Amino acid sequence: MAILTNASVIPKYVSGDADQIALFALKNVNGGDTIDLSVIGNNASFQLIFKAIMLSTTGAAGVAQFAGTVVSVPAAVPAGSAGYLLVWGC
Numbered sequence: 387m388a389i390l391t392n393a394s395v396i397p398k399y400v401s402g403d404a405d406q407i408a409l410f411a412l413k414n415v416n417g418g419d420t421i422d423l424s425v426i427g428n429n430a431s432f433q434l435i436f437k438a439i440m441l442s443t444t445g446a447a448g449v450a451q452f453a454g455t456v457v458s459v460p461a462a463v464p465a466g467s468a469g470y471l472l473v474w475g476c
Contacts, residue, residue, distance in 0.1 A: 390421045390459075395471070397426070406432065410471040412440070417461040423473060424455035435475040442469030 390412075399409040410426070423432040438450040438457045444467050451458040457471065 388416070388419050390415060390419050390426075392426060394419075395421050395426045398470075405436075405474065405476050408432075408473045410473070411468075412442070412459075412471055413468045415442075415459050415463060415467050415469070416465045417459055417463040419459040421457045421459070421471070422455055423457060423475070432473065432475040435473060437474045439472045440469060441472075442467040444469075 394412060394414050396411040397408060398411050401407050423435060425431065432455050435452045435455060435457065438452045440448065440450045440460060440463070442463050444464050448460050448462070450460055450471065457473070
């Protein structure tokens, strides 16, 4: 379990002003890793997350657990996975 940085969490798309939707590419993530979205990316920083969904290339998918701006990668995601994280928040 690690706190992921910009090297593993790459912003791909951001839309919105008050409410934001952002898509992040993930690489080399493990189940249980955490992502603090208040510090990731230049245009995609969040103050509060409403919903976060992760889809890994290994087929593991689901609603990611989150608190405030920190998202936890679902435990079912195998070590070294890649995928996408879709986030809605402000």
